[in-house]
Amino acid sequence: MQIKKSLPEAVVRRLPGYHRYLCDLCRLGTRRISSQELAKLMGLTASQIRQDFNSFGGVGQQGYGYNTDELRDRIAELLGLGRSFSLILVGAGNIGQALIKYAHFAELGLHIVAAFDTSPRVVEQNIGGIVVKPIEELTAHLAHGGVDIAIVAVPAPVAQDTANLLIDAGITALWNFAPVDLQVPPHVHVVNVHMLDSLLVLLFRMNAAEK
């Protein structure tokens, strides 16, 4: 089935959550689920879920619901899962080191294969099995190819320069933890994480509830 490039951004943002829940349901042996049941689990509405699934060809049957295996596989296909991805990390500070040690990448076929930093305090250190390389070796490393995604975890003032360096070296996907929105050319994909945004959403809800 053709992948729709035009899937609405809001639906795209909900795909990872659907994938998580469907993987859990399959693991627990649940073979089918109604939009109502899934809505209750996920804190969404059933009509939202049906509309989302319709938008990418996930079709349930009246009175039967959705086949969890099929739906999980369809979403995994949309996400491009099912193959292995190589990531490099630029910036092995606190966040970077936590990412290297993060246990849940491998479950999705994601592997951090190298890390780079400028600081003599971390270069040559072994962090979770990866020896941090000096940033000067980055371009030569990327010249070998085979890297799918670069994680940017450097301080904000050098984040855009780091991104430019990576893009010049052929990287086309950036997962950015620096607290700035990176500017990239149209052929490059970027997600800017902004760790504190979700905390501000929590603050909003606390504040709204107090009024």
Add this chain to the structure above:
Amino acid sequence: MQIKKSLPEAVVRRLPGYHRYLCDLCRLGTRRISSQELAKLMGLTASQIRQDFNSFGGVGQQGYGYNTDELRDRIAELLGLGRSFSLILVGAGNIGQALIKYAHFAELGLHIVAAFDTSPRVVEQNIGGIVVKPIEELTAHLAHGGVDIAIVAVPAPVAQDTANLLIDAGITALWNFAPVDLQVPPHVHVVNVHMLDSLLVLLFRMNAAEK
């Protein structure tokens, strides 16, 4: 002005981004901005921005645009910023330690005041100026009051029990980094971060572009 409890979830999720950009604009001395200019900066559409701002009473003037100071202050008010928040951390593993050392909390008035863990490897260790306490001291610590938010950064299998313990001790806001959705009673606010969700969004875009 009255805070609207009913602000659409999609608008709420965009508030932190608006706040970031408006703070930057104010810092750089930009006194006013049109929805078109802001849309270009943020990668949104001008009509989206006008609709969002209308929903919480941010009113621009025809041919003048938005006053950046006023708009920033209005959004800060919605988010409940402008006061100090005390956070505790439960789970001082890799992610937890990176959060303790994360430099950008203080800019928003957020302060991690204590950390708790079960592991003898980290209890009593000084991490970024905070001495990790044994989890057994958590309830007594919370009995003193004054904690606004608990960060949950424990392994997934113990995350719900940890949340229950925190809620029983009076915590009403949880910022959760364990890769599970926490179940909480209606009076408790929770944001489940799911670190890998944004990476899956990046994978989707890479995959969609390849087709």
